[in-house]
Amino acid sequence: MSTTPTDTDRQQSFAETALRLGGKSEEEARRMGAVDRADEQVEHMFAPQYQTVNSPVHKAAWEKRVPIELFMPPPLPASAPCDGAMDRSFEVVRRHREAGTLFDEHKKISTTVLGDLAQAGYWGMLIDPKYGGQGAPFQRFTRFLTRVAVQDATCAGLASVHGCIGAVDPVRTFGSPEQKARFLPRLASGEALSGFALTEPGAGSDLTAMRTRAVLVGDHYEVTGEKLFITNAVPGRSVGLVVKIDEKPAVLVVELPREENEQFQMVNYGLYALKHTWNRGLKFNRLPVPKENLLVPRQGDGLTIAYHGLNLGRLSLCATAAGSMRAMLANLLPWAHFRRTYGAPIETRELVKRRVARMAGLIVACDALTAWGSYLIDQGYRGELECIVAKIFGSEAQKEAAIELFMKTHGGRSFLHGHTFGDNVHELLAPCIYEGEGEVLGLAFFKSLLKEHGKQFFEPIGKAFQAAGIAKPNLANPRHAWVVKRELWAYTRWLVGQKFGGRQVDSVPGIDPRLAGHLSFAQDQFGSFGREISAAMAKHQLKLADRQCRMAELSSRVQDTITLLVTALHAHQKRDEVTTAAADIVCQDLRRKLTGERPSDAYFRDLSKLADTIVGGGFEAIAGAPVAEILMKYEEDVLGVEYSPPRGPRRAALIVGKPIDVGARLKESGKLKAVVSSLTTELESRIQTLLDEIGPGLPFPGIDGRKMIDADRGGLDVAASVV
Numbered sequence: 001m002s003t004t005p006t007d008t009d010r011q012q013s014f015a016e017t018a019l020r021l022g023g024k025s026e027e028e029a030r031r032m033g034a035v036d037r038a039d040e041q042v043e044h045m046f047a048p049q050y051q052t053v054n055s056p057v058h059k060a061a062w063e064k065r066v067p068i069e070l071f072m073p074p075p076l077p078a079s080a081p082c083d084g085a086m087d088r089s090f091e092v093v094r095r096h097r098e099a100g101t102l103f104d105e106h107k108k109i110s111t112t113v114l115g116d117l118a119q120a121g122y123w124g125m126l127i128d129p130k131y132g133g134q135g136a137p138f139q140r141f142t143r144f145l146t147r148v149a150v151q152d153a154t155c156a157g158l159a160s161v162h163g164c165i166g167a168v169d170p171v172r173t174f175g176s177p178e179q180k181a182r183f184l185p186r187l188a189s190g191e192a193l194s195g196f197a198l199t200e201p202g203a204g205s206d207l208t209a210m211r212t213r214a215v216l217v218g219d220h221y222e223v224t225g226e227k228l229f230i231t232n233a234v235p236g237r238s239v240g241l242v243v244k245i246d247e248k249p250a251v252l253v254v255e256l257p258r259e260e261n262e263q264f265q266m267v268n269y270g271l272y273a274l275k276h277t278w279n280r281g282l283k284f285n286r287l288p289v290p291k292e293n294l295l296v297p298r299q300g301d302g303l304t305i306a307y308h309g310l311n312l313g314r315l316s317l318c319a320t321a322a323g324s325m326r327a328m329l330a331n332l333l334p335w336a337h338f339r340r341t342y343g344a345p346i347e348t349r350e351l352v353k354r355r356v357a358r359m360a361g362l363i364v365a366c367d368a369l370t371a372w373g374s375y376l377i378d379q380g381y382r383g384e385l386e387c388i389v390a391k392i393f394g395s396e397a398q399k400e401a402a403i404e405l406f407m408k409t410h411g412g413r414s415f416l417h418g419h420t421f422g423d424n425v426h427e428l429l430a431p432c433i434y435e436g437e438g439e440v441l442g443l444a445f446f447k448s449l450l451k452e453h454g455k456q457f458f459e460p461i462g463k464a465f466q467a468a469g470i471a472k473p474n475l476a477n478p479r480h481a482w483v484v485k486r487e488l489w490a491y492t493r494w495l496v497g498q499k500f501g502g503r504q505v506d507s508v509p510g511i512d513p514r515l516a517g518h519l520s521f522a523q524d525q526f527g528s529f530g531r532e533i534s535a536a537m538a539k540h541q542l543k544l545a546d547r548q549c550r551m552a553e554l555s556s557r558v559q560d561t562i563t564l565l566v567t568a569l570h571a572h573q574k575r576d577e578v579t580t581a582a583a584d585i586v587c588q589d590l591r592r593k594l595t596g597e598r599p600s601d602a603y604f605r606d607l608s609k610l611a612d613t614i615v616g617g618g619f620e621a622i623a624g625a626p627v628a629e630i631l632m633k634y635e636e637d638v639l640g641v642e643y644s645p646p647r648g649p650r651r652a653a654l655i656v657g658k659p660i661d662v663g664a665r666l667k668e669s670g671k672l673k674a675v676v677s678s679l680t681t682e683l684e685s686r687i688q689t690l691l692d693e694i695g696p697g698l699p700f701p702g703i704d705g706r707k708m709i710d711a712d713r714g715g716l717d718v719a720a721s722v723v
């Protein structure tokens with residue numbers, strides 16, 4: 001991270017200048033300026049090569065080449081020291097989910113589970129081992145979150161609340177050595193679980209409206225104000241609390257009192273989303289907080305700290321969506337196999353196949369964005385643009401998967417109590433809102449993308465007009481054009497360079513032809529984004545801030561192109577047919593969205609082919625996902641058709657006979673070849689005996705996915721299990 005301090009605090013930001021020049025009210029310019037400054041301060045924490053202007057997305061849009069190598073993270077190393085803690089933590093979640101003991105009497109993740117996870121090392125994943133943590137690289141952490149989310153999305157979400165937006169990231173990134181030594185060991189061990197308290201009743205999207213204040217009184221701050229929607233807000237736990245100190249945003253690490261009192265109260269309300277964890281309001285009335293708990297970033301203020309953690313939280317959200325969608329797809333398949341209409345299972349219908357294939361495509365795209373964004377974070381990039389793309393795509397994909405694909409396929413049963421959709425619909429939709437509502441974030445993405453270009457070319461033009469006292473510039477007016485002749489010349493040179501300067505288009509050796517097509521399409525799109533964004537600025541000039549729909553439209557196209565590019569390259573790295581086919585589907589969908597073309601018959605055939613493979617158990621990504629009972633089963637009673645188990649992915653183990661002590665035989669014989677040969681003959685004979693026993697006349701013992709069949713036939717112990 002860069003250590004060079006700058007005086008950005010005192011400078012007027014680009015947004016502030018633009019809004020003032022564009023005639024916005026003083027208050028709006030000042031508030032947006034504060035947000036923009038916080039953003040620039042985060043920027044200055046990073047070494048120049050990792051700042052937004054040098055990020056892959058910025059380069060792709062404004063430079064003459066899409067830096068393919070920055071969109072294609074290398075595969076993760078096979079193992080890392082944090083793996084043991086990850087496996088143990090995963091087992092805790094899986095075990096409690098299977099035993100039905102994840103939740104307490106309030107239907108919240110129980111303190112036993114939180115404690116078991118603490119023992120496993122879950123809460124210290126992102127904390128340096130010297131403070132008792134696991135030191136997980138972020139890319140490994142997010143991949144792990146996907147795995148956990150398949151089992152339980154709330155557990156996965158809590159790891160992000162604690163580690164990314166909660167107290168962990170602010171302290172490890174901005175804490176002094178003394179603060180790190182004081183807080184991190186307790187945060188790593190799970191003794192202190194944490195959340196992040198930013199939102200207030202009057203301040204959500206507009207964080208500058210925040211009113212909670214801290215006043216220094218002797219050796220402590222007194223905090224007064226109210227927070228709303230705070231996840232993991234429980235007496236005795238910790239929060240990274242954003243307050244105003246002397247009118248500037250700041251972050252205090254607050255250990256919430258164990259009991260409510262005059263200075264601290266919880267505000268309880270009924271909340272549909274995040275129902276398995278506590279989410280509450282917090283009221284403070286001169287709550288004392290030691291002054292040593294104030295985090296002081298080298299530059300910037302509390303919003304700087306908030307934005308840093310939110311970036312990580314946004315990638316984690318995409319990772320969790322990838323896990324939740326795996327669980328949805330794993331639950332959709334048995335139902336589509338079971339449900340028959342007009343005499344055939346709905347899994348054979350093209351409409352349903354489209355949903356299966358689309359869901360696989362969304363999963364692969366979320367995996368791709370998560371891995372890519374997390375890799376950039378590990379490399380040291382700020383990753384703001386990249387994290388926003390992942391957050392928006394992840395939350396929208398999960399929403400589509402839940403409603404358009406999962407709910408519609410499950411029909412009326414979706415709304416039964418006990419159904420995965422009905423029980424979790426709010427959980428599945430809420431990510432569109434928390435950590436920044438998608439469309440508002442899309443505007444932030446666009447503003448970040450054009451900021452440097454605006455500063456370079458449009459701010460000087462605006463300032464020249466302002467200096468000349470021209471309130472309504474019109475370049476057709478020769479006097480107006482004369483005023484900005486120097487600035488216009490610089491801009492014209494840039495435009496000509498863009499139009500005629502040529503672009504480098506790279507190919508990736510050995511890439512599947514389907515993916516290669518998407519790769520060159522994406523590069524082609526990037527060839528014109530710079531000019532398009534610039535043209536929007538030129539047209540609307542300093543009023544562009546009011547053209548939100550235009551900004552949103554452009555923003556969404558750039559984001560879609562990034563998703564397409566990253567997904568195609570991710571599939572290329574994976575080199576397996578199902579991932580490639582799923583990536584191809586989502587890339588074709590994105591291309592059609594971008595070009596407005598209609599789907600071809602070949603596309604529908606691709607969908608069906610991929611769906612058939614997935615229905616046949618060929619999508620490894622969903623292996624091991626828990627599958628709920630089908631509700632209101634009916635065949636046996638109504639149709640007299642025996643239910644056959646789904647052909648979803650599963651692992652099978654067939655144990656024939658008693659265990660053989662190979663070591664003892666080797667000792668006895670002394671010849672490896674002879675032992676292998678006798679073992680092979682023996683095994684063949686045991687299998688033959690087993691097959692003879694089953695025989696054509698005997699019904700094959702039903703394997704229903706849960707039951708263990710343990711038959712003792714003719715001296716052979718036979719056990720078959722399907723997991």
Ligand SMILES: Cc1cc2nc3c(=O)[nH]c(=O)nc-3n(C[C@H](O)[C@H](O)[C@H](O)COP(=O)(O)OP(=O)(O)OC[C@H]3O[C@@H](n4cnc5c(N)ncnc54)[C@H](O)[C@@H]3O)c2cc1C
Nearest residue numbers: 196197198199204205229230231273274430434435436437
């Ligand atoms: C389940 C859940 C968990 C949460 N957990 C936390 C937490 O742990 N900590 C925390 O601090 N917060 C948390 N939040 C709060 C969350 O981050 C906010 O709800 C979110 O940022 C949106 O703020 P808001 O609800 O006040 O929406 P508002 O600010 O009221 O905005 C409503 C909508 O108005 C529109 N809008 C607003 N401003 C503009 C604009 N300038 N231009 C165009 N349109 C605009 C947007 O569509 C926006 O979404 C949580 C929320 C939920 C639902």
